Amino acid sequence: MSARVLVVRSGENTLPFAPEMSDLEVVEKISHQILPLAPPEDAFDEPADLVIFTSQIAVRRVTEEPALRSRFAAAVRTGQVAAVGPATAEALAESGFPPGIVAHGSAENVLEQIPGRLDGMRVLLPRGEDASEELREGLIHRGARVAPVVLYRKVPRPPDRDISKEILERPFAAFCATSPAAARWLLEGLSVPALARLKQTPAVVLGRFTARFLDSHGVGRIEISPEATFSSAAELLAALARGESGRGTTYDDTASPTVRHFPKPRFES
Numbered sequence: 001m002s003a004r005v006l007v008v009r010s011g012e013n014t015l016p017f018a019p020e021m022s023d024l025e026v027v028e029k030i031s032h033q034i035l036p037l038a039p040p041e042d043a044f045d046e047p048a049d050l051v052i053f054t055s056q057i058a059v060r061r062v063t064e065e066p067a068l069r070s071r072f073a074a075a076v077r078t079g080q081v082a083a084v085g086p087a088t089a090e091a092l093a094e095s096g097f098p099p100g101i102v103a104h105g106s107a108e109n110v111l112e113q114i115p116g117r118l119d120g121m122r123v124l125l126p127r128g129e130d131a132s133e134e135l136r137e138g139l140i141h142r143g144a145r146v147a148p149v150v151l152y153r154k155v156p157r158p159p160d161r162d163i164s165k166e167i168l169e170r171p172f173a174a175f176c177a178t179s180p181a182a183a184r185w186l187l188e189g190l191s192v193p194a195l196a197r198l199k200q201t202p203a204v205v206l207g208r209f210t211a212r213f214l215d216s217h218g219v220g221r222i223e224i225s226p227e228a229t230f231s232s233a234a235e236l237l238a239a240l241a242r243g244e245s246g247r248g249t250t251y252d253d254t255a256s257p258t259v260r261h262f263p264k265p266r267f268e269s
Contacts (some may be wrong), residue, residue, distance in 0.1 A: 003195035003241035006163070010154055010182040012057060013087065015234040024238055027172070029163060032154035036061060037129065039068070041147045044075035049121040050144075051076050052110060052135065053099075055089040058126040061151040063095035073097075075124065078125040084110050084135075085229060105228025106207055107135035119143035129153040129180055132209055154181055159189030167194040172249040173241035176233055180213045187217050193228035204228075204237045204248065211251040223248030 004025045007015050010032040018024060034057060043164060048183050051072075053059050062072050064243045082101035083089035103110035123139050125131075125148045139146045163186070166172075173199065177183035183194040183205075202221045205211045206228045223240065227234040235250045 003173040005172060005237050005241045006172045007178070007237070008176070008182045008186045009178040010185070011055065011178065013230060015176065015178075015230045015237070017234050017238065018231075021238045023122060024241060027166065029160055029186070031182045032156055035153045036156050037150055037152055038258050039126075039149045039151055043147070044068075044071040044124070046075065046122060046147075047072075047077070048075050048124045048147075050082060050114070050118075051124040051126065052082045052084065053092060054107070054125070054127050054131060054135065057128065059091040059150050060099075062126050062168045063092075063097065064071065065092060070244045072126075082110055082114070086227065103138075105136065105232075107132065110135065111138045115142070117142055121145065122147065124128065124149055126151055134209075140263045145246060146168050156181075158184050159188070160183075163189065164191040164194035167197050169184075171197060172201055173243075174202045174204060174237050176237050177210055178230070178233070179216065180210050183210050183213050187214075204240065206232050206233055208251065215251060222251040224251055 002023050004027060008027045008028060008031055009028070010036060014028065017024065031220050061068070063069050080101065081092060081099045083092055083099040084103045084107065085105040086102060089099050092099050100195045101110065101113050103113060109147060112118045118139060121144050122174070123144045123146050125146060127148060127150065129150050136146050136148060145172070164249050167190070177186055189252065190198060197218055202223065203219050204213065204225060206225055208224065211222045213223055223236055225236045239245070259260050
């Protein structure tokens, strides 16, 4: 019998399971729908020194609406474009705005690739309404003038009562929540017996914010994927479902904070 895994995602993109993972039975649930939001009229009026995209949805919102695309292009004519993750970088390249900086899927990593001081530089952050403040705060700490541009909202779907039934009748070998929003939707929609059972199931997440949320709700084993990408999460989820040792990092909220050393700037400030 094939191992069953549960994937709950709040965005538009699926986890890319490789052909060699075809022995898995993947049950996928979508927790949110995307509601486009109109940015302020003056969002792109002032030139930007750096624009950081944290999602493919933000890329599409900026580049697929002709008027918005024109204003954005004018704002970044002399600036740098950065992507938090290879999938977002690919979306930017396909849209005609190839990024000069590509991080490995986290705010922490993109901060490692830009100068330690950004005094006076204007940085645009096209993003969703529920975006983490980690990146914004890190940029402000370096002296940047940060301008978040909210382009969409994630609206929770009604709870899926079938998930509780599936957890109890045919338990999953592992599960993955792609964001804190997806994790919240999943846990809050479960029956008490199903929630108790899921807490005993290994979980895969892309970053520490989702890990922290699951940990605070009693999930016993949480593995953070080696890279904050869907493909990395899929590989780790498959390994855990088969009972193999994955390359993830086991979440431990008692661990000492890591001291980070920033490299030399990649571009002139």
